[in-house]
Structures are given as structure tokens and as C-alpha cells.
Amino acid sequence: MKVFLSLCALYLRSFYNLPGKRAPGTKPGAKELLKEAGLLLVALLAVANVGFIFVMLNLALYDALAPAGMQGMIILNTAVVVTALTLILGFLTALSTYFLSDMELQLLSMPIKPRALLGAKFVAVYASEAAFSLGLMAVTMVIFGIKEAPGPLFYLWGILASLLLPLPVLALSYLVQIPLLSLARFLRNKQAILVIGGILGVVLAVGFNLYFQSGMAHQADPEWLAKNFAGPDSLIARLGQVYPPAQYAWRAMTAPASASGAAAILAMAIACLAGPALVVALMSGMYAKSLIGFNESHLKKLDAGDARSFIGRRMRSSSAFLSMVKREIRLMNREPIYLLNGPLIIVLMPVIFAVMIIVQRDAFLSDPDMAGIMALLDSGRGALVAGLLGGFLGSGTSIACTSVSRDAKALPFIKSLPVRPADYLLAKLAHALIFGAAGSAVGVGCLAYLAKLGPADIAIGFLVAFGLSSLLNMGGLWLDTASPRLRWDSPMAALKQNPNSVIAILGSMGLMGLLGYLSFTLGLGRAEVALWMGLAPLALFGLLYAAFPRFAARRLAAMET
């Protein structure tokens, strides 16, 4: 048991990048506290965002169902949503953490029972699932609780149900993955898993978006909501009927003080705990075996003649700066975590917006606000809106604001090379600007297509987008040069868990909002938009660019890795 608990602690720390115990007598510095508070705020913002959508949907559903006395169906709806979402997230998390690192091989060499290995990993993945489930169920419990005043047992059963619901779906994830990864050799590779997981994640994110958008599009149509989310023929009701744990949760929470409620929660506990217990008991051996030889790679060797011609063909000189830019692009685009959360945003965000627009087309067209927006676009504001959209897309790749952190492992080597610190860091900026230009073009292009903008608006829109994204990318590079994250175990930490990327994205959102507000308030025309939002940011970019080399040299010299 002690080994199991130690493993749980180890996996939890590795998965969630938790800090270790502080040395006795040491206190966190102001900078560290500020960073922690910032990360907490960002986490709250992210949760609040999803939570808000879920609150609105639940409120609308409650109002739609209450007149027919079917308000209890929002609990079944939540139970099914929790099940579906934890299945998706759990499957992806279990897959991406199936083989964490070579640390797993070290663990295999120790006298640890396979059950402890699989059980501890299950617990670590389950921790985030449980928190997510509890968060969603809490929304429903609060709404239902305020409206119906159901008594304390309702909340107890609700908490228990939300903790139990992710268990069987996570067990199902392992039930599928363990045999799959045992048999399919090509899957026993971290790179392949990250790519497959990333593609699945994108598809599921779009699907999830589709689901919510379809609900939000009919927020003002209670009949549609009742029929599609809680009617007897709805997908939710059908899923609820065939999935006993969701049914049990619904029964327990709609009759909390009754014997049938208690019986339902007991049945739910048995049903939900059986899956993980069986998987851990029966499949641990297979799981441990599947870890052996994970990440093994096979080198394709050239014969002597081919090697000679390869060197002659491929070893060609080019400029040092161009070579550094190519290195930046390759290192980012070949790391799946970086690609998916960085440059791919340029493609992914327009796809998500396209889904939203297609699904909500009728609602959009009939919305009076939309008519106003279309009128604004027609009245010469198209360039501004396109510019702000393109600027956000061009600066949302997190390339510049994480560039030093991502390169932390290579810094000692880089610093030994005869390269001016400014050139090394400006290669990172060049990388960001290339994708900034691409993001600007995609953003402006999409709006130009939708709003049928003319050539002048497109040109001004691109000027604004490129000017703003360049300025933000330069700012991001300053930020990550000033305060990079130099110590990390997983590449993910350098980008996704880097406060600089969060600051950059929130800063970009804030700047776009502020500029939009100012331009509407001040009634700026096309020429003024081009001047103040295109040329002025480029001038500011130029000033920051000119001041950067001295700052870069000083900061890079002070970095100790």
C-alpha cells in the first residue's frame, strides 16, 4: 500500500507539475507568489468560461422543463454530459500519459507490483476527471438547489455521483488502450501517441463546440431545448437510459431522502467501482508488459555509397541567421505539443469559428446584433474588424512568448557558439513574424470572404493585423527573454504551463478589445485606422526592435541553466 501511495504521489506530481515540498525555513519570493496567483487566476478564468456556458445552458433547460414538471431531467443531462466529457478527456489523458517518460522503464526495474503501477496511474488521471466532473455537477446542483430546495442529501448524493461517474469511463479507456497498445507496435511510441491524441483532441474539440453551439443557438427556444436535450427521444435521454450510472445518479438526486435514492447511490457505487477494480485486477500484467520496449526506435542505416552521396547532397552552407530561423521552425513544428498549441491555432481557430457560424447560421442571421455588425462591416469598418481578428490570430501562436523557455535545454550549447545574443533571439522573432504574417492573412482572408471586403479594406486589414501581431510578438519575446521558464521536465511545461503564454494571449485579447472600443468611440475612418492601428504599432515595434539587442545580450548572459 505504501508503494502504491508513493507511486500515486509521484504520478500526481509529474502529471500536474506540482511543486515539491518547500525546504524547511524557506519562504516563497514575491515573484513566485505573483506567478502562482496569476496562474490561479488564469485557471479560474478558464473554468469560469466553460462554467458560464454550462450555467446558461442549464438555466435555459430548467426554465424549459419546469413547466412540464420535468426539471429533474437537467440532472440526467448533466450526468450524461459529465460521462461523455470525462470519457473524451479521460481517454485522451490516459493515452497521452500511458508512457510518461523513461522514468516508467526505471519503475519497471523495481520490485513494484503491476497492480500498483496501473492503479497509481489510474488515480493520477482520475484526479483531474473527478475535479472536472465535480465542477460541472456543482453547476447543476446549485441551479437545482436554489430552485427546488431539495435538502442536504441531494448535495451529498450529487458530490458522490460526480466523483463516481468518471470511474467506469476511465476504466473503459484503459480497457481499450491496454490491448491496443499491447498489440499495435507502432502505437508504442510517444510521438505517434501525441500525434494521434492531438488529432483526436482537435476532432473532439470541434465536436464539443458543435454540441454546445447547437444548444446555445436555441437558448431562446425552450421547446427545442426540451425536445432535444430532455425529451424521451433525445440523445441524452437515450444515452441516460442505456447507461445505468447516469440513471442511478438521476434517481438518487431526484429522490434524495427516499430509500430508493439511497439504494440508487449504493448501486451506482457498486457499478462504478467494479470497472476500475476489474481493469486493475485483470489487466495490470498486460499493461506492465506493454510498457516494455516503449519508445524503442529503429534507425534506418544508409549503405556506404548512399551515406557519401547523402553528405554531398545535404551538407550545404547557408547563412547563419537563416539556419537559426530554420532550426526554430523545425524544433517547434516537430514537437506535437508545441505544434498543436502553437502554430496550428492559425488553422484551428478559424475551423472552430466556422463550425459556430455554420451551426448557428440561422440564429446569427436573425440576431439584431448581427444585423448591426453586418451594417458596420458594410460601412467601412471591415478593415478594422479584419485587422483585429488577423492581429489576434497572428499573435496567438505563443511562438515568441515561449521561445526562450522552449530552448532552455539547449541554452548552454547555444551560448558556447559564436553567435550574437541578439541574432539568436531575433531568429526567434523572425519565426514568430512568419507565422504572424500567416495568421494575419488567414484572419483577414476569412473575414474578407465572409463580409465580401474590397481590396482597400483587405490591404488596410492586413496592415493592421500584421502591425499589431508584430508588436505583440515583439512584446512576447521581450517578456520571455526577461522571465523565461528555464527548468522543466516535460516540453509541455515550457509552453502550456508557461505564464508568459497566458499573459501574451490575455494581453492580446485586451489590446484588441481596447482598440476596437477606441476606434468605435472615436469614430476612426479607414485612413486613421491604417495610421493608428497599422503604422503606429509598426513604429512601436521598430523602437522595441532597436532597443532589443542590448537587452538580449544582458539577459542571455545572466541566464544560468
Next chain:
Amino acid sequence: MIELEGISKTYAKSAVKAVDGLSLKVDNGEIFGFLGPNGAGKTTTIKLLTGVLRADSGSAKVDGIDMAASPLEAKRRIGYVTDNPEIFARLKAAEYLNFVADVYGVDSATRQERIGKYAGLLGIKDVLNASIGSYSHGMKQKLLVTGSLIHDPENWILDEPMVGLDPKSAFSLKEIMRERAASGKLVFFSTHVMEVAEKLCDRLAIINKGKIVFTGTLAELKAREGSDESLESIFLELVDDGEEAAS
């Protein structure tokens, strides 16, 4: 030629001096071994010498060029093999070598000749098309060695170069070291392997707790200690003395 003069370094998050007033001079044509227990300050010294770290005080000169005053000039004269080959896993070996050659401004014909020579000697010529991430630790080490020689540096500095190398490659590396020293170039390397230092080095230095405890030839070391034992035994005694003196 490399010259360290009263160089000291304390890391930002530490109160202890990792390198404390260290002075050292290595001449061209020498193979110089840098020995010391773990945490003695070997890697920090090498990082100060190669311009990776900034010294708190003292100076590091390469061929008479001050690293702090003219870092680019000084670095051009160095080939450096880091102690951690786990870099650039996502690049292909050929891409890495081209990157290094571009940075040092090596033309196409010269880089092709040198890569062919050293990658061939170290046995990685047939896998230059592969991703570095698929390399073993030893292969990565060989790639770093090849990359460090691509510009034919006057001063070759290697941090623990034998770690992870198979016997044949270790032999080839030692041969390359001898060949370079014979042609008047400097070879400076740190190691834990006493036998290698004993057989290969013209001179050596022993560092303990950030300070040099000996510099000279093996014969001078034996004479000073009044011992005819192996380098390993003398090294252990010296390091132990340092521990006792400290306590």
C-alpha cells in the same frame, strides 16, 4: 592556448562558490585532463571557459582573446562538447551539423569533407539522415564530437566525452585527440576515468570544491605526493585530504 586567471563563480541560487579563484594555463599541442569528484566545479569551469557562464571575477582567455571582452572572437576558436547530449532531439543529425557549420561559416566542400571524416571515424556516417531523438546516448555524444570539429578549432574542449561511448568509439576519440595535439592544437577534457587521464594526458589538473589542488604532469604529481601508486589512488588521497581539511 587557454588561460584562466583568478576566475570565480557563485550561482544565483547558491551561497557557495562553485569555482573559487581558479587559475590555469594550457598550451597549444597539449592534451590536458581536468579531474575532480562530482560537484567539484569541472563543468562550471568549462562553462566559464566557453562563455556559457559569466564569471563573477577573474578572466578567461582563448588564444589571448578575453572571453568577456570579445566573446564571438574567442568562441570561434573553440570546439565544445557539452556534458549533456540531450539537445535538439527533434532535429535530424544532418540538420544539426549543417546548423553548426553555418554558425561557424564553414563552406560546403569543407564541411562535407570533415563530416565524412569524423562521422566515419566515430561510426555515425550511415545514420546522419536520422532524427537525433532516435539516437542512443553514445551516438548523440559522437554527433556532438563531430559537430565540435566541423570548423577545425584551435582549442577543443570536451566535458566528460567518454560517457556512453563504446570501446571502439572511445578508442577513435582518443586517436583524434592525439592527432589534434600532434598537429599543435589544444585538447582540454574533463573525465572521471583515471585510466584515460593517466594514458592520454600530457598534463592534468585536479579540482576539488572549486579550487585547483594540483596542476602538472603525472610524474610531477607522483613526485609531489611521494608515491608511485596509480593516478586513481593519488587522486582519491588528494580528494580525501580536501574533504578532511574542509571538515
